[in-house]
Each structure stands twice: as structure tokens, then as C-alpha cells.
Amino acid sequence: MTGNRDMTAETDFLRPLVTVDVVILTLKDGGLQTLLMKRAAEPFRGDWALVGGYIHPEEDDDLEAAARRILGVKAGIAAPYVEQLQGFGDRRRDPRGWTVTFAYVALIASEGMMLSKGANADSVAWWPVAGSGVEPALAFDHTRILAAAVTRIRNKVEYTSLPVHLMPPCFTLTDLQRVYEQILGRPMDKSQFRRRIAEAEFLEAVPGEFRLASNRPAQLYRIRAGLSTIFFDRTI
Amino acid sequence: MTGNRDMTAETDFLRPLVTVDVVILTLKDGGLQTLLMKRAAEPFRGDWALVGGYIHPEEDDDLEAAARRILGVKAGIAAPYVEQLQGFGDRRRDPRGWTVTFAYVALIASEGMMLSKGANADSVAWWPVAGSGVEPALAFDHTRILAAAVTRIRNKVEYTSLPVHLMPPCFTLTDLQRVYEQILGRPMDKSQFRRRIAEAEFLEAVPGEFRLASNRPAQLYRIRAGLSTIFFDRTI
DNA sequence: CCTTCTTCGTGGCAATACGCAACTAACTTC
DNA sequence: GAAGTTAGTTGCGTATTGCCACGAAGAAGG
Known part of the structure; x- marks a missing residue:
């Protein structure tokens, strides 16, 4: 001592x-x-x-x-x-x-x-x-x-909308799904993914904005104003 | 400056x-x-x-x-x-x-x-x-x-076995459920609760030990040796 | 103009999980 | 041995999930 x-x-x-x-x-x-x-x-x-x-x-x-x-x-x-x-x-x-x-x-x-x-x-x-x-x-x-x-x-x-902070201001749902998949290292179901995103209601479609390519254009989304990271009810 | x-x-x-x-x-x-x-x-x-x-x-x-x-x-x-x-x-x-x-x-x-x-x-x-x-x-x-x-x-x-640290060395499943309910502030279904605990496999029955009262005795459980806090697949 | 190709977005089940409640078991007390 | 109380399990209607397929919308090319 x-x-x-x-x-x-x-x-x-x-x-x-x-x-x-x-x-x-x-x-x-x-x-x-x-x-x-x-x-x-x-x-x-x-x-x-x-x-x-x-x-x-x-x-x-x-x-x-x-x-x-x-x-x-x-x-x-x-x-x-x-x-x-x-x-x-x-x-x-x-x-x-x-x-x-x-x-x-x-x-x-x-x-x-x-x-x-x-x-x-x-x-x-x-x-x-x-x-x-x-x-x-x-x-x-x-x-x-x-x-x-x-x-x-x-x-x-696994249970938040945290990956949106890795996205540009506007992005498609497919883009966002790719980001989730790359971080988690496993493929996710498109249908399931979109259901979860929709019911969490933290994204809004950017009116009239689409990503154009030589295929069907995709709706662009952005984070709804004033929202930060969302916690889902269950794992995404 | x-x-x-x-x-x-x-x-x-x-x-x-x-x-x-x-x-x-x-x-x-x-x-x-x-x-x-x-x-x-x-x-x-x-x-x-x-x-x-x-x-x-x-x-x-x-x-x-x-x-x-x-x-x-x-x-x-x-x-x-x-x-x-x-x-x-x-x-x-x-x-x-x-x-x-x-x-x-x-x-x-x-x-x-x-x-x-x-x-x-x-x-x-x-x-x-x-x-x-x-x-x-x-x-x-x-x-x-x-x-x-x-x-x-x-x-x-909500998704871990953390409350076991609030328990005495041996306890019944009903005891554990009460602890979860008191922390979360809502009642839980007995059947569901026991299924989750069982499939997480972090408790073991203490052989021959029962809590005795003026009713059916309850099996006593303890944390399996070497295990710390368990994360469940879903919310409990 | 029509076919092909590609990605978008949604819809349809079968299988699984969940919520709820009833039911049996075991033991004490009177 | 009937009543009371808590333990532990089972069954079932309904909601959710996983999986896959189908139609939609555009570009490109003949």
C-alpha cells in the first residue's frame, strides 16, 4: 500500500x-x-x-x-x-x-x-x-x-435501420437490400425485406424519381425527415 | 485559438x-x-x-x-x-x-x-x-x-438470458418468468416462455431438487456450467 | 413493331411459429 | 377423499415466414 x-x-x-x-x-x-x-x-x-x-x-x-x-x-x-x-x-x-x-x-x-x-x-x-x-x-x-x-x-x-447511414441521399430498395446483405454476409428474401421496410415506415418514395437502366426503372427512396435510426419489432 | x-x-x-x-x-x-x-x-x-x-x-x-x-x-x-x-x-x-x-x-x-x-x-x-x-x-x-x-x-x-443474474443459484422456471415479467412490465405466456428457455439450452435441471409447497413441487434449475449470458434467436 | 433480356415489384401458397386456453399432474390441507 | 393450488403439457385457430413464381416496365436489337 x-x-x-x-x-x-x-x-x-x-x-x-x-x-x-x-x-x-x-x-x-x-x-x-x-x-x-x-x-x-x-x-x-x-x-x-x-x-x-x-x-x-x-x-x-x-x-x-x-x-x-x-x-x-x-x-x-x-x-x-x-x-x-x-x-x-x-x-x-x-x-x-x-x-x-x-x-x-x-x-x-x-x-x-x-x-x-x-x-x-x-x-x-x-x-x-x-x-x-x-x-x-x-x-x-x-x-x-x-x-x-x-x-x-x-x-x-439485424434489428435496426442503421444501414441507411451507409447510403447516398436517394437509393432504391434493392440497393438497400444489397447493403444489408453485404454487412450480414447472407442473402435475404426480397419480398420479406420489402414488407419489413414498408411496415417500419421510415422511408418515403421520392416522387417522380426513378433509377433508369435498360430494364424496369426502380423507385427511389429517402429517409423520412426527422427520423434517425429505427428499431424493428423483430429481426429484419 | x-x-x-x-x-x-x-x-x-x-x-x-x-x-x-x-x-x-x-x-x-x-x-x-x-x-x-x-x-x-x-x-x-x-x-x-x-x-x-x-x-x-x-x-x-x-x-x-x-x-x-x-x-x-x-x-x-x-x-x-x-x-x-x-x-x-x-x-x-x-x-x-x-x-x-x-x-x-x-x-x-x-x-x-x-x-x-x-x-x-x-x-x-x-x-x-x-x-x-x-x-x-x-x-x-x-x-x-x-x-x-x-x-x-x-x-x-427482451432477447437475452440476462435476468438469470438476478436469480439465486437454483430457481424454478416460474420464478424466472416472474423476473422477466417484473423487468419488462408485462405478463408472458407460460407455454411460450418455457419453449424459449428449453430451446436456448442454457439451464439444466438440478437432479432430485424440487421446490416444495402445499401444491405440486417445481423442478429447480441452475445455469449450465461455463455459460454466461445467452442471446436468443428472437425476442423471448 | 415485335421479340428478348433484365430488373422491379407483388402475389400466392405451404410450412412454421405464436397466442390462447384448456387439461392433467402432484402435493398439502382440511 | 374432496378441495385448493401451482406445475407442466397439449391442442388448435390464426398470424407470420420462407420460398418461388408471375406480371410489369423499360432498353436493345432485328
Whole structure:
């Protein structure tokens, strides 16, 4: 026992560095992909890592605001779907000392991703997610964080409308079904799928808009105004 | 812009105090109840608050270890079901300055709860959860944390075997059904309930053990060895 | 203009699951 | 041994699901 720890004033407790790490997921080339940055500084220099940064309490009102700011500054991404995943505070996760992180998951549509190089990385790239992880070993405990994120999203897709955040503003029901199928890794029945979407009533047809090809045109849909993620009664 | 923030060494970033707050839930008197401590110190002196404490990075291997240690030290509770809920880091949540917390949820069986008075509280009590909260206004943002915990647990009960952690080591299927009903607030069909439990195969009959009363005795069950929380295919 | 090709969107069952309620079982009490 | 109470199972009408097929709507090509 150190003896004096429990008697010290609150401000004498050990204070860690606090970061936010964001697992950015999108759908590219028929599967989930995540945005990683190659670390330019020690520790783990040269390793791939999640997009993350320190919280600036003076300008970040809360944790989600910090996540969104970091998303903008480090990856040039604005206002996607952002959800807190979990905190990680293992005392050995950072060789520099005790560092805790709040992990977030962000979903963005495949389009409109402008990648800007961060000050702390010399490279940014999309990596395909195989299983619940990615090919290279990641810095810190980021492999574990990524796995937790992918598991969370896969589970949630089973009973929510979460994949709409991976879609462009207008899309067809077939498009949406493909996205569900790619995330869940299994084919779904067209008839069943459309029944579920219809009774959840979170989409609306865009009047007069159709996707045209050399076949029957498909109705375009968009998310009904004011609605965020919908929870279905049962699995989709 | 302060100008010098982004150029400082990592160790110069603002470091918050880091706490763990545990929402302890049990089933008493026919409903969910949560364990609260009356604060003996400022701020919020005299207000009720969640059981919480500072992380001791030298002795807590990770966040869950800290939660379990605090559970033991502050509430005298050992080894129940513990799950991380969410992190809260709003810069205004603590009037003393920036403090972040990792909120946990703990479920314990109604029996075997020895309440010990913590150094920082002059009173400990169980409060019934009405809706998703509790009658008194809580210290800090604990009302919000409690609401998030109750919502999480209620949702999870719909499709998991989570309520077994609120049960004694041996129990009857009728007991378990009552627990589900009390948490979800609605009656369930006996036949349906037993089918779901049977096909999930996470319970085993305790051979020869029966609950005796002035009527037909009921088979006692226990959780099968090595199993934790089960996710059902559909809602129970 | 008519045939072919492709994808869209809906409709039609057979099989399964669910909700509901009755029924039997087992044990105590009077 | 009749009454009362809770345990545990069975049966059945109805709703939901899974699966597949059919018609619709366009482009392309002869």
C-alpha cells in the first residue's frame, strides 16, 4: 500500500491522458471497410491505427463533440452517424503511460470522402474488414476496439435501420437490400425485406424519381425527415 | 485559438479526473431497485448518487477491474454480472472541473447484499426504479446515467438470458418468468416462455431438487456450467 | 413493331411459429 | 377423499415466414 493515496485530495489522483478513437466504417467494393492512419510518431511508428485524438475540453462540449471534431480534423469527414462504442482503460494499453480512450463508431456513405493527411500520420487508407478485423496488426489495442465495433454494428444491423447511414441521399430498395446483405454476409428474401421496410415506415418514395437502366426503372427512396435510426419489432 | 495547444507535448494536454460509476440493479419488492449513496462531501452534499470512485491504475488492471473493486469497497458486493454501459465526459458534469466517468451496470441477486457504509457517504439505500428513473434528483449527471442503464437492461432482457443474474443459484422456471415479467412490465405466456428457455439450452435441471409447497413441487434449475449470458434467436 | 433480356415489384401458397386456453399432474390441507 | 393450488403439457385457430413464381416496365436489337 502506498498509504497516502486514499487520504489525498481529489485533485491528487492520477490523471490519465484521454483520447477519442473513431472506428470509421463504410461499404466499398462489396464489403465493410475501415479508415486507418499510419502512425508517423512513436509509439507504434509505422503501424496502422484508428483515427483518434485528444479531447479539448475547452472546445468539445461532450465526448461526441470531440469525436466529431476529430473526424473532421483528421479525416475531413463531416456529420455522419456517430455512436459511442465503449471505453478502454487498460493500464498497459499505451506504453507511454496510463491512457484511456472513448471509442466511437462512425458510419458514412461510400461517396464524398475527402481524405486529408493528418499531422500525426503519413498515410491514410481504407482497409477491408475480414471477419471482425483487418489484415495488419494495429497500434495499441486498436485491433480489439475494431473488433468490438464491427461486432456491435453487425448485431445492430439485424434489428435496426442503421444501414441507411451507409447510403447516398436517394437509393432504391434493392440497393438497400444489397447493403444489408453485404454487412450480414447472407442473402435475404426480397419480398420479406420489402414488407419489413414498408411496415417500419421510415422511408418515403421520392416522387417522380426513378433509377433508369435498360430494364424496369426502380423507385427511389429517402429517409423520412426527422427520423434517425429505427428499431424493428423483430429481426429484419 | 490558444495557439500553443496543438504544439505542446502530449503530456501537456489537459488531464481530467477519471471515475467509475456503477448502476447496481436488483429486483426487490416486485420491481427493479438501484443502490444509491447519499453524498457526505461537496459537491452535491446530501444528494443521492450512484456508487462510484476513482480508478487506481496501479491496482486496477482495466476498467472492469476498477468497477468490481469499487463495488466491493463501497457496497460490499462481490462478483456479480458487470457490464460497461457508456462513458460520460461532458465538461460541465462536475462543478469542480473536467471529470470523465465510465458508467457500469451491475446486476445482483436479491439475496446476500451486505451494505457497508462508504467513507464518502453517510447513508446507503435501495431506491425503486419507476419508469427509467428514481424519485430523487441525483448528483452530477447520475439521473441520466441511471436512465441509460435501465433502458439498456430493459432492452437486453427482451432477447437475452440476462435476468438469470438476478436469480439465486437454483430457481424454478416460474420464478424466472416472474423476473422477466417484473423487468419488462408485462405478463408472458407460460407455454411460450418455457419453449424459449428449453430451446436456448442454457439451464439444466438440478437432479432430485424440487421446490416444495402445499401444491405440486417445481423442478429447480441452475445455469449450465461455463455459460454466461445467452442471446436468443428472437425476442423471448 | 415485335421479340428478348433484365430488373422491379407483388402475389400466392405451404410450412412454421405464436397466442390462447384448456387439461392433467402432484402435493398439502382440511 | 374432496378441495385448493401451482406445475407442466397439449391442442388448435390464426398470424407470420420462407420460398418461388408471375406480371410489369423499360432498353436493345432485328
